Amino acid sequence: MDPYPKPLRHLIKELKRLPGIGEKTATRLALYILGDKRGLKEGLAAALEGIKQIQLCPECFNLTDQVRCTICTNPSRDASIICVIEEPSDILALESANEFKGLYHVLHGLISPINGIGPYDIKLQELLQRMRPTVKEIVVALSPSVEGDITAQYIHKMICDAGLRMCISRLASGIPVGGELKYLDQVTIASAIRYRRTVMEPG
């Protein structure tokens, strides 16, 4: 017989749906939530209600609770350069580097023939519609995987076919700063050699 009451079992079952949370962790979290006396239950419930306001920015498809996202509405951002990314969480990673000052475009996926995801299933046509003459550069910041490469090639072809003239770049691939050669995989090392930078010209 189950010694736990049904509502607790229900919470454990729902928590188990989260990624990386198994039976034991879900039970521990559920008992913690149940035993909490500092408003955790109410806080979580209010937060779950709150995220229902979140929608996609109609411009860049980033997450927002306003009409347009905080980056698209920021007048100090450079609208002539658009960085194409896979997921909204990539924006946080890129913003934390504090190096990119342009706008973003979130594809919400990558072209993946094996999973039946074609160019019309992600926000690629919406990217093409943003290609005004003021846009000078597209930075393709997709992960260096098969799907990332296919999607990057598609973007290249899409822009050429539309007769647009702009710079297309991809993020540099190579040794992470602070990384050690001996611990790196062969493909990364090969890429770092292929795309090596010239630091002094002869003469």
Added chain:
Amino acid sequence: MDPYPKPLRHLIKELKRLPGIGEKTATRLALYILGDKRGLKEGLAAALEGIKQIQLCPECFNLTDQVRCTICTNPSRDASIICVIEEPSDILALESANEFKGLYHVLHGLISPINGIGPYDIKLQELLQRMRPTVKEIVVALSPSVEGDITAQYIHKMICDAGLRMCISRLASGIPVGGELKYLDQVTIASAIRYRRTVMEPG
């Protein structure tokens, strides 16, 4: 500037209050909940609402959503033996062993002078009130720690002082089944030697 909308930040903040959940995991979980299309938000919110019905059984202080818990209301349980435990989650562990058929008593803590928890801060007086003449044995199933030992001694003294005559036992402490001697700590091995069982009498 934070690229995430405020409601998402709020959910991340609330998830971070859970034990073992840091900034990265909370962000991953919040984005997963946000992206889910199979009613996870609603399921979690309903489950959080549901656990508000959970209260303590007035008899044994186990968790229940009824007037009394499923173990206290089960007529096939042996009411003459009461197992004293620290937390409701200990019941699940003991029930899964399928060996104990009596009732439980949840203390909701252990006596801990260093943390300012005295005998009147946990459900010890409530245990004494359950000591009807029909109760023949108390199984003290508290963890073999300093606090567990102090609490066990207090229960012993409390029952003697009340002039009650019953058997008091503690869970056996020793080598876990399937455990290997070479990987066990010295205290457990010492305990296993001290409480060794006689398997054959001489002659």
